[in-house]
Amino acid sequence: MPYLTKAIHLANRIYRLHHPNHHHYRLGLGLPYYSALIHHNFCSNSRKKDDNNAIDLSQYPTDKIRNFSIIAHVDHGKSTIADRLLELTGTIKKGHGVAQYLDKLQVERERGITVKAQTATMFYDYNNKESNTNYLLNLIDTPGHVDFSYEVSRSLAACQGALLVVDAAQGVQAQTVANFYLAFESNLTIIPVINKIDQPTADPDRVKEQLKSMFDLDPSDVLLTSAKTGQGLEHVLPAVIERIPPPPGKRDSNLRMFLLDSYYDEYKGVICHVAIVDGCLRKGEKISSVATGQSYEVLDVGIMHPELRSTGYLLTGQVGYVVSGMRSTKEARVGDTLFHTRTTVEPLPGFKPAKHMVFSGLYPADGSDFEALSHAIERLTCNDASVSVARESSTALGLGFRCGFLGLLHMDVFHQRLEQEHGTHIISTVPTVPYIFEYSDGSKVEVQNPGAFTSDPKIRVVASWEPTVLATIIIPSEYVGVVINLCSERRGEQLEYSFIDSQRAFMKYRLPLREIVVDFYNELKSITSGYASFDYEDSEYVASDVVKLDILLNGQPVDAMATIVHKLKAQRVGRELVDKLKKFIDRQMFEITIQAAIGSKVIARETISAMRKNVLAKCYGGDVTRKKKLLEKQKEGKKRMKRVGSVDIPQEAFHAILKVS
Numbered sequence: 001m002p003y004l005t006k007a008i009h010l011a012n013r014i015y016r017l018h019h020p021n022h023h024h025y026r027l028g029l030g031l032p033y034y035s036a037l038i039h040h041n042f043c044s045n046s047r048k049k050d051d052n053n054a055i056d057l058s059q060y061p062t063d064k065i066r067n068f069s070i071i072a073h074v075d076h077g078k079s080t081i082a083d084r085l086l087e088l089t090g091t092i093k094k095g096h097g098v099a100q101y102l103d104k105l106q107v108e109r110e111r112g113i114t115v116k117a118q119t120a121t122m123f124y125d126y127n128n129k130e131s132n133t134n135y136l137l138n139l140i141d142t143p144g145h146v147d148f149s150y151e152v153s154r155s156l157a158a159c160q161g162a163l164l165v166v167d168a169a170q171g172v173q174a175q176t177v178a179n180f181y182l183a184f185e186s187n188l189t190i191i192p193v194i195n196k197i198d199q200p201t202a203d204p205d206r207v208k209e210q211l212k213s214m215f216d217l218d219p220s221d222v223l224l225t226s227a228k229t230g231q232g233l234e235h236v237l238p239a240v241i242e243r244i245p246p247p248p249g250k251r252d253s254n255l256r257m258f259l260l261d262s263y264y265d266e267y268k269g270v271i272c273h274v275a276i277v278d279g280c281l282r283k284g285e286k287i288s289s290v291a292t293g294q295s296y297e298v299l300d301v302g303i304m305h306p307e308l309r310s311t312g313y314l315l316t317g318q319v320g321y322v323v324s325g326m327r328s329t330k331e332a333r334v335g336d337t338l339f340h341t342r343t344t345v346e347p348l349p350g351f352k353p354a355k356h357m358v359f360s361g362l363y364p365a366d367g368s369d370f371e372a373l374s375h376a377i378e379r380l381t382c383n384d385a386s387v388s389v390a391r392e393s394s395t396a397l398g399l400g401f402r403c404g405f406l407g408l409l410h411m412d413v414f415h416q417r418l419e420q421e422h423g424t425h426i427i428s429t430v431p432t433v434p435y436i437f438e439y440s441d442g443s444k445v446e447v448q449n450p451g452a453f454t455s456d457p458k459i460r461v462v463a464s465w466e467p468t469v470l471a472t473i474i475i476p477s478e479y480v481g482v483v484i485n486l487c488s489e490r491r492g493e494q495l496e497y498s499f500i501d502s503q504r505a506f507m508k509y510r511l512p513l514r515e516i517v518v519d520f521y522n523e524l525k526s527i528t529s530g531y532a533s534f535d536y537e538d539s540e541y542v543a544s545d546v547v548k549l550d551i552l553l554n555g556q557p558v559d560a561m562a563t564i565v566h567k568l569k570a571q572r573v574g575r576e577l578v579d580k581l582k583k584f585i586d587r588q589m590f591e592i593t594i595q596a597a598i599g600s601k602v603i604a605r606e607t608i609s610a611m612r613k614n615v616l617a618k619c620y621g622g623d624v625t626r627k628k629k630l631l632e633k634q635k636e637g638k639k640r641m642k643r644v645g646s647v648d649i650p651q652e653a654f655h656a657i658l659k660v661s
């Protein structure tokens, strides 16, 4: 099947981007699993937990450990399955009252998506015919959305296997494909799980066929579950133990610890999630970082069960947390290797830093809140190292930040977290992608901000390039026509078109990144009644005729509203922006002209006529309280206005133009 070869090739590329030298990390697979040596040092008792509920990890040599992840297309039930497994092993109480335990962030609960990958350690008594053995299982939950594939690959680095969860009614979707290849190329054992078999529209046999034809997964290996009713879940952990190999690594080697993730805790400081690849780590020891060269003392070490549980040590193959007096998560570089100070180790292959696909300016809605915003961004990026932040200033919005995100959802989630978790009100500018421009003076620059586009009239743009993505779209066949229209309207080039079964089409497109960051996914969903699934990976830059589109209010350019668009679309986008602004900017005491322009050429124009002075008095002449209320409201509203020249622009105007593509 040509698709399969191509998909493997693409997946290889994604994988290499994320795991430049990953094969070294997996080299140890198949090594004998040690236990005796260190086992002696720690094994003072053989119980899992003593009377004080302390956890004795020493009874889990690597052959009693399994590290696995759950990967799936968004909404196919990863977090619910994770919950059920945590309940099944007694890690959390049944009906703990909070749906999806591992989705801790408020935004995750509200949007029902997983953003930050979380880890939990479970203890499981496995009874087979021969014996009853207690295992330590580390479950690493991963995000499902396209924007967060960086987190998925990070999580997979600590695993030897993955449950590939597919919805029994929806079948294989775009991210199932992407996630499968991420796991496959990481040499993980894949356990296919068809979930939601309780649904009336479930068709597990059809999904089994898809798994066979797309990934060559044997139908007899597939587990059938309903995370809702609990049906079939009892087979999941036995399959994990029987099919997934234990972690490789040597206990008698020098410590090598892989830094998976980190976050900042008010009380404990920086908490690092780590996987012990070789050796052991104990409280009180000195560790150093390969990336920064800094050394620390281990103040606390333990497992996530699912809350932090101090154990005093972690052994080879185990996954847990370390507190070591790091002052900021900037010191905790994801993918870093930590080792015992004064030992020499071969660093583990790290990760490629997150690639920022979308940039936007973030400004305080109220100019005086700059410090508060700065503080909130600092705190939030402590927990989300995949956001890049640089200071910038705008004539319209004052001091702010230019932030780089993995994608639009990532940007939305970041905004929402700023508001919810830190109480900040922000104005964000139109998202842009990084373009490359070659100017007539011979210079070639990457432009992440339309404001940085040269304004020197003596310098011309000689050539420009824009980033593209390779997009995978899976849709029921009846939507093929509308999707092809949408993609060509978004300047897409079809690369492949085939069927994965009798009802579903698979399409591969090259699309300009600019075209998908602005509302593409929503539109795709809406024209396909929600049935389309979509995933993308970044691809090369291609030559493209793009121009800077300025918005002027009474002749003054509003830098925060400038955007870079393809020449062919400039006219339409300019018209739409001007129309939207007209709707949102209130009449003021004077006439306002709104213009969209490329250089000195105006391509769209609207005017808002002046307000008559006594309009307020006329409307509310007699009623003093209503008038007062209105003035109060207006005062409140003023706070959320930005002034350019003499024109007040409400915050909503900035929001409204975000979705013009």
Ligand SMILES: Nc1nc2c(ncn2[C@@H]2O[C@H](COP(=O)(O)OP(=O)(O)OP(=O)(O)O)[C@@H](O)[C@H]2O)c(=O)[nH]1
Pocket (backbone or CB within 6 Å): 072, 073, 074, 075, 076, 077, 078, 079, 080, 081, 100, 112, 113, 114, 143, 144, 145, 195, 196, 197, 198, 199, 225, 226, 227, 228, 229
């Ligand atoms: N009927 C049915 N619904 C299920 C089942 N498993 C999960 N769900 C529901 O499907 C929805 C999505 O489940 P999640 O567990 O949040 O899915 P997810 O894959 O973790 O989603 P992300 O975290 O966003 O990637 C929720 O409303 C669940 O209650 C199941 O077996 N049967």
